[in-house]
Every structure is written in C-alpha cells, then in structure tokens.
Amino acid sequence: MPFVRNGERVIPGQKLCVIEELTPGKGTYEDENGIVRAAIPGVVRLDLMNYVVEVKGKSADQELPSGKDIVIGYVLGMRDEVAAIKIVKSVHGVLKGMVFTGALHISQASPRGYLNTLYDGYRPGDIVKLKVLSGPPYVLSAKGNRLGVILAHCSNCGAPLYLRKDGNLKCKRCGNTEKRVTSVDYVLRER
Amino acid sequence: MSGGKSPVPLFKDGKRHDGRGPMDLRPIEMKVGVLNNANGSAWVKFGRTEVIAAAYGPREPPKFMSLPDRALLRCRYHMAPFSTDERKNPAPSRREIELSKVIREALETVVLTHLFPRTVIDVFVEVIQADGGTRTAAITAASLALADAGIPMKDLVAGIAVGKVDGHLVLDIDQIEDNYGEADMPVAGAVNLDKVVLLQLNGSLTPEEFNKAMYMAWEGIKKVYALQKKALEEKLRKEVNL
Numbered sequence: 001m002p003f004v005r006n007g008e009r010v011i012p013g014q015k016l017c018v019i020e021e022l023t024p025g026k027g028t029y030e031d032e033n034g035i036v037r038a039a040i041p042g043v044v045r046l047d048l049m050n051y052v053v054e055v056k057g058k059s060a061d062q063e064l065p066s067g068k069d070i071v072i073g074y075v076l077g078m079r080d081e082v083a084a085i086k087i088v089k090s091v092h093g094v095l096k097g098m099v100f101t102g103a104l105h106i107s108q109a110s111p112r113g114y115l116n117t118l119y120d121g122y123r124p125g126d127i128v129k130l131k132v133l134s135g136p137p138y139v140l141s142a143k144g145n146r147l148g149v150i151l152a153h154c155s156n157c158g159a160p161l162y163l164r165k166d167g168n169l170k171c172k173r174c175g176n177t178e179k180r181v182t183s184v185d186y187v188l189r190e191r
Numbered sequence: 192m193s194g195g196k197s198p199v200p201l202f203k204d205g206k207r208h209d210g211r212g213p214m215d216l217r218p219i220e221m222k223v224g225v226l227n228n229a230n231g232s233a234w235v236k237f238g239r240t241e242v243i244a245a246a247y248g249p250r251e252p253p254k255f256m257s258l259p260d261r262a263l264l265r266c267r268y269h270m271a272p273f274s275t276d277e278r279k280n281p282a283p284s285r286r287e288i289e290l291s292k293v294i295r296e297a298l299e300t301v302v303l304t305h306l307f308p309r310t311v312i313d314v315f316v317e318v319i320q321a322d323g324g325t326r327t328a329a330i331t332a333a334s335l336a337l338a339d340a341g342i343p344m345k346d347l348v349a350g351i352a353v354g355k356v357d358g359h360l361v362l363d364i365d366q367i368e369d370n371y372g373e374a375d376m377p378v379a380g381a382v383n384l385d386k387v388v389l390l391q392l393n394g395s396l397t398p399e400e401f402n403k404a405m406y407m408a409w410e411g412i413k414k415v416y417a418l419q420k421k422a423l424e425e426k427l428r429k430e431v432n433l
C-alpha cells in the first residue's frame with residue numbers, strides 16, 4: 001500500500017511508496033533505501049494501470065524547453081554558418097527568469113532548399129520560431145512545419161518588413177526588399 | 192559571542208530573558224511565493240529576525256561556469272544595511288561570504304542538480320531584520336524558495352540554533368543570547384532523510400552538552416519543518432491548476 005492517497009498534497013521529501021509497489025514518475029525520486037519520495041510540492045497521481053506514481057505541480061523541468069519543443073527567440077548574433085538564438089518563449093509559455101541561448105547551424109537553417117550563408121535567410125534581430133533538437137546547450141532547427149522567421153526588420157531603416165505573395169519581404173518605409181527563411185506564421189503580410 | 196556581561200539576566204528561574212523556556216522557539220511565521228519576479232520565493236520570520244529568499248533557474252550560466260553533469264548552485268546571503276542596529280556596509284563581508292558558502296553546501300546535498308546539466312540555479316537570501324539566528328532562518332527560507340520554484344529536491348531543509356547561556360542549553364537563540372552566551376551551534380537538517388546538512392559550533396560544549404544540544408536542535412528542526420510544510424501546503428491550496 002502506498003503511503004499516500006491519490007490527490008493528496010505532498011511536499012519534497014515526503015514518502016510516497018516503496019519501489020516494489022510503483023515506479024517513480026515525474027516529480028518524484030527514489031532514495032537509497034528504495035523509497036519513492038516527492039521531489040516537488042504538488043498533488044499525487046497514482047497511476048495503477050501503469051504502476052507509476054507522480055507528483056503534479058509546478059516543476060522547473062517541465063518549464064525548460066526539451067527535445068522537439070517549439071520555441072520562440074531572436075537572433076542575437078551570427079556568422080556565415082551559425083547563429084546564436086536567445087530563446088525567450090517555449091511551448092509552456094514565457095520563460096520567466098530562464099533565458100537560454102541556442103545555436104542554429106546552417107545545415108538546419110532552412111526547411112527546404114540550400115543556403116550559401118546564414119545571412120541569406122536570417123539577420124540579427126529577427127524573431128524566429130524554431131524546434132529544439134537537444135540541450136541545454138540548445139541546438140535548434142528550422143526543419144519542420146511553420147518554422148523560420150516570424151518577424152524581421154529592415155536592414156536599412158529598421159522598420160518592420162511585410163511578407164509579399166512572392167515570398168520576399170518588403171519595407172513599407174524605404175521600399176527595400178529582403179529575403180528570409182520565413183515561417184507560415186510570419187506576422188505581417190502585405191495585402 | 193562578543194563576551195562581556197549581559198545587560199539583562201539571560202537565564203533566571205528556568206526562564207530566558209524574553210520569558211521563553213529552554214526548549215521554546217520564538218514565534219515563527221512563513222510565507223511562500225512573496226515575490227513576483229522570482230521563480231520561487233519565501234519570507235521567514237523567527238521572532239524579530241526576518242529573511243526573504245528568492246530562487247531563480249535553472250537558467251543559463253556564464254559559459255566558463257557551466258558543469259557538464261549537473262546544475263551549478265549559487266547562493267548569496269546578504270544582510271540589508273538597515274537590518275542591524277548600526278548601519279551595515281552593504282558590501283559583502285567575510286562573514287556573508289562564509290555564510291553564502293555554508294548555505295550553498297547545505298542546499299547542494301538536497302537539490303537534485305543532476306537533472307539540469309549545464310545550467311545554474313541561483314538563490315538570493317536577504318536579511319531584512321537581524322536578531323540572531325539569521326543563517327538558520329536563511330537556510331529555511333532558501334529551501335522553501337527552491338521548493339516554490341519547482342526545483343526538484345530530496346527534502347526540505349530546516350535550521351535552528353542551539354546556544355549555551357549561563358551554563359544552560361537553550362533552543363533558538365536570539366541576538367542577546369548569541370552576544371553574551373557561551374556557545375552558539377546552528378544546525379540544519381533534512382527531517383525526512385534524517386540527515387544533518389549544516390553544523391557549526393562557536394564556543395565550547397562538553398560531549399554530553401553536545402549530544403543534548405543535538406537532540407534539542409533536532410526537536411526544533413522538526414517544529415520548523417512542520418511550519419515549512421504548512422506554508423507550502425497553503426501555497427499549493429491557492430494554486431488553481433492543480
């Protein structure tokens with residue numbers, strides 16, 4: 001019999017069950033004596049179908065971006081082959097106090113086609129939607145649906161660029177035309 | 192333990208200078224989630240000692256600091272300039288640097304840092320008002336802030352100090368007892384794991400006194416832990432999405 005009931009509130013260190021009864025799931029750990037304990041404050045969920053005990057609650061590892069998560073960030077700096085992306089938002093919401101840097105390599109920078117240099121598809125300051133491959137340190141990819149630049153600014157005057165039907169971006173202020181690896185979710189479109 | 196003679200009798204007729212018995216704690220209050228901008232935070236009050244702790248992370252460390260197999264835990268214990276009766280220079284003193292280190296080492300034993308390689312977890316502890324027992328209040332608040340931030344931990348850490356005044360062992364000493372007492376022994380422990388994670392001793396105790404002091408400290412730690420549990424459960428009750 002587990003030491004706790006389903007739905008009971010627990011705090012870190014509290015005994016949940018012994019390892020022979022249930023497998024430790026999220027928000028739990030097994031101590032050196034084979035006792036499964038809570039690692040975070042939360043509510044106990046006993047999954048008696050799969051023999052798993054977990055603690056549901058605010059957990060730092062749930063908020064961290066992990067593999068295959070879609071994240072939003074901006075291009076902090078770049079060279080011809082690699083760009084540093086500051087990740088500010090993950091699927092779980094805005095990363096409060098947890099800003100991470102990720103790397104986008106040219107081989108992962110475009111969902112289709114080939115880029116001679118990263119500058120053909122990205123520029124510093126662009127807001128991008130990318131997929132996490134691994135990390136931390138995060139390795140990012142633009143290969144996938146709806147990934148790429150979601151907002152860019154004009155290299156000449158700094159005004160926001162509008163996406164034209166031909167796929168290029170146009171500045172309404174100075175008339176400059178630029179190219180980016182744009183996402184389907186690009187926010188400004190020319191009508 | 193500054194020495195000299197106390198302006199008030201420290202132990203008379205089985206009572207301490209503030210009317211407490213040897214095993215009595217000061218009134219303790221705790222609140223979790225007091226700061227908006229931190230991932231986790233806590234406010235702890237032991238009598239007139241008041242401490243706020245904030246936990247941030249796991250977040251990106253400076254590159255040269257990152258550890259390949261676990262998170263780096265950083266801790267900063269700081270006393271506000273207005274926390275003492277005479278203004279304290281806000282620059283970190285040797286004492287604050289030492290306390291930051293001992294608090295960090297105590298917390299390192301319970302935080303599951305291996306879950307977050309190449310990241311950093313920051314804990315900031317600010318003493319708002321100091322009246323003895325600030326390091327134990329700080330460690331109590333810091334562990335609550337970490338739990339509030341959702342950082343996986345083996346157990347909560349609770350701390351309390353035992354002192355020796357006028358030849359008597361007393362629990363949860365305040366500033367006067369610390370200044371004019373014969374010994375001060377802060378202890379912090381993880382109650383569920385039955386482990387001591389911090390033990391310091393300033394002054395001298397006989398082996399028998401030490402054993403008794405440890406017993407007293409553990410009794411105090413259990414009471415502080417019960418209050419920590421209550422504070423966290425109160426926060427849990429308020430959270431909507433559970």
